[in-house]
Amino acid sequence: MRRDIRLLVVGDPGVGKSTLVTALIKEVFVAPVQSVVPEVTIPPEITPENVTTHVIDSTDQTDEQRDRLTIEARKAHAIMLVYTLDNLASLTAATTHWLPWLRTLGAIVPVLLVGNKADLRDQAMDHEARATASRLAEPATQSENGTPVTGSAPSGTAALDTFDEIEASVECSARRPATVTEVFYLAQRAVLHPTRPLYDPTTQSLRPACRRALDRVFHLCDHDADGILNDTELNAFQRRCFDVPLHRAELDRVRQVVAAHLPDGIRKGGLTPAGFAYLHQLFIVRGRPETPWAVLRAFGYDHHLALRPDYLLPPFEVPSDCCVELSQRGTQFFNDLFDRGDRDGDGALSDQELDFVFAPAPAHPWVGTGFPALTTTNDAGHLTRRGFLDLWCMTTLLDVNTTLSYLAYLGFDGPDTREGLRVVKRRPATTLLRSTPARTVYRGLVVGAAGVGKTALLGALVDPEDPLARAARLPRDSPCAVGTVPVRGTECHLVLQELTPGTEATILASPRRSRHYDVLCFVYDPQAPASFEYLVRLRERFDLNHLPHVFVATRADLVASGDAPPPRHPRRRRSSAVRDTPTPDAYCCALRIHAPLVVSCAPAATDGLTKSVLPAAVFTRLVAAAMDPESALPGAGRSLVANPSLRRLLRASLLLGALAALGLVSYRYWRLVPSGHNSGRRWLNI
Incomplete structure (x- = not known):
């Protein structure tokens, strides 16, 4: 105002x-x-x-x-x-x-x-x-x-x-x-408090923009989503807008006035959307436009009946070495929003329920991302609670302004939508005594030659039962997926983005862009040596030692069953680069990182494969590497305390040294304890 x-x-x-x-x-x-x-x-x-x-x-x-x-x-x-x-x-x-x-x-x-x-x-x-x-x-x-x-x-x-x-x-x-x-x-x-933006005297009705704004306010105040505002909801609305409660007599008077002029405005003792709008129209007609304006401004509207820019996007600074996640209040808000939208209680949001959830907003924020295939859904393709929260964690990490604006659109319960977010360090400090990382959302980049199974790996993150079918539903242009991965007793969220061959320089050559990723997942096909050579050449071309590495060998089911075509070896050596390419295990050993994980994304493919792992193990290692970057950095990028064995040894040495020092202090103290009548002299002789 x-x-x-x-x-x-x-x-x-x-x-x-x-x-x-x-x-x-x-x-x-x-x-x-x-x-x-x-x-x-x-x-x-x-x-x-x-x-x-x-x-x-x-x-x-x-x-x-x-x-x-x-x-x-x-x-x-x-x-x-x-x-x-x-x-x-x-x-x-x-x-x-x-x-x-x-x-x-x-x-x-x-x-x-x-x-x-x-x-x-x-x-x-x-x-x-x-x-x-x-x-x-x-x-x-x-x-x-x-x-x-x-x-x-x-x-x-x-x-x-x-x-x-x-x-x-x-x-x-x-x-x-x-x-x-x-x-x-x-x-x-x-x-x-102008009346013209709110009321049209020629039609004796609220203007469309005003009615839409009041319908949004009603939707946000209807906490139980039953289409009426009961006494509890009306009092919460009154406190938010005017900071005073309504007494029972006042509530009865409101219902009587609305029922006398608009019978459809009252149902089951509560205000309907039509009754709510009529009540505000009555204030305008009776010369009190300041009342509906107070309501509209309390819900973020400006004098043009548009949501204020400072309400949608309040100032929010994020240091370059930090990222943003949902706070506990933000997570609870989206949990409550899911419960409110899940009208049939089946644990998933249908298309109609999604429309209801996002009715106060222009649309859901995931248009063009491959939604809902990029996250967890039920058998009917409806968004589950886990998928809903995963999407908001991803959105907050990648585009905090979108989350801020939707917290405002969807009616975050608080005076400041920034309370729904928290700023955390991208990487924990390297210390001997590690504490639990503050972050719970990580972003990985999946790198590999064409046809090695990168998209299938993304599909396994959100649908381990049928990864290939889910992968087919992901967009071809820069596929992305997000899922929940439990690691070390913490429920983490992993965002995986596939790097399409031919676009490597766009991200990997730019430190400003590559620093937004927490881990690199290098994927190759053991039956196609050129796919591993592609990764080696990629690492030689770009300096990637500042990012944790995880190597993954795919299509283990084809290797074990013998269905894969035999590896094609060149008749003559093409170049020194190809001639000197080590085996994947030797290459990882030289980098001082874990050996490649062998995985298959085919359904039930690992039942008889002793050397392969389920895709879930890949995601666990990716998150663990992101949580503890020093443990997965190539040798050139690691600090002294990055080696896990050395770190354990140093911690044990530090603990033994502390115990020895404590024992020495205790012994000296025992020797100096005063006793008998000579106690004063003994203290003086220290």
Whole structure:
């Protein structure tokens, strides 16, 4: 909401513009006054809305004054268009000159039509003038202090379509200072709580944008997803918007008012979406637009009925050596969101249930990612709870701004959506005494030649029962998958992305891009020596020693069954690079990392394979390498304490040294314990 507003007073000469401004300042009628009053600044502490208000008087008698008026009109947040109730020509000028002139300037701001000199109007022409004013705005009602105000109730007149910018029409007299104060308050309110974006007086209904916003608010407040707001939900809504509860009598009164005018607005003792919208429409019609505006602003809307940029994306700095994960509150929020959407209680979200979950948002954030194939689903292809949380962990790691905006869209329960996130170090410090890593979400890059089974490995992460079928559903362009991997008693989330051959330089040659990965998974086919040679050449081409390595040999089922074609050996040596390529085991030994894991992604392929492992073992090793990078870095990139055996030896030595020191201190203390009458002398002889 604005904290500083500018009100421009315009109108024909002699209508009393300067007199109104002077009466506002002096709080008494003053005559005569200067022709143009200098700009007046009203401090926030003396205004009901607690905003600084600048009041600018105007005239257009000279070219210089007209130029200044044009500049001020473009800077103004609201226009007070003054006419006199004793001169119908000034009202005609308002419609034939001033309003069209404002439109030519592109000044799309609220206009308050002010009928001045109410004490001097001629009773003979009063009816005609008031009728003309009512055709410009709506039928008159009374403000809080009795000032006649139009614009608080519907009219349906054709003139309103022509001059839609008129927020309200009021009457006042400079000889009655209370009415002048009320007029300027209404001008402030027209800026801070305008009715035009919310309500269409020609149709006597809420505007579509307002109704959509209120439907979103209703959806977010309907915690049990039963389509009605019960007393508990209404009180939670009231506390969030106004920080005060509703008493039982007040709740009963709300239901009575809605039921009397809109029977469909109440069901089972609670408010329906139609009743909720009607209640806000009633506030507008009765001249209290500040109430629905307070609700809309509490849920992040700006004066254009769009979610505020600072609400969707508050400032969130992430150091270069850190990444972002869901906090405990964020994880709980998405867990609760899943429970709310799972209406049939089958532990998965169908397409209809997903539409319900993301109704307050533009769409789900995984369009174009291969959703839902990239994560865990049930037999019907519906998103499971684990898959739902895995996706949000992946989204937070890869694009924190998307998670921030969706926390806002989906109604994160808290004043600050950043409470749903936490910043963690990418890599733990290398120490002798290791502590549990703070991270739980890791990102791996799967590298290998074409046709070695990289996509099948991704499929095994989310569907170990039938990895090949799942792999066929992943997109061909940079496939990605995310799944949960338990390691060392911690439930971790692993995001695997396949590096398509031909795009290696895009990621591997850029330290800025490669640092976003936590582990490299090198995949090759034992029956295709060229696939391992591809990995060797890749490592020679790019400096990758700063990333943990895990080598994986695929298609173990074909090797064991003999179905694979025999390896093709060249008749002559093609190059020294090929001639000198070591075996995979020897190559890993030279790098001082674990030997390759032999795996098959074919269903039940490892039943008779003694040397192969299930794909789950690959994912466990990948996460373990990401958790403890020093244990899987090639020799050139490791520190002294990276060797696990050496680290265990050093820890044991450190422990034995500490015990020996403790024993020595205990012995010295025992020797120095005072006893008998010589105790003082013994202490003095230390």
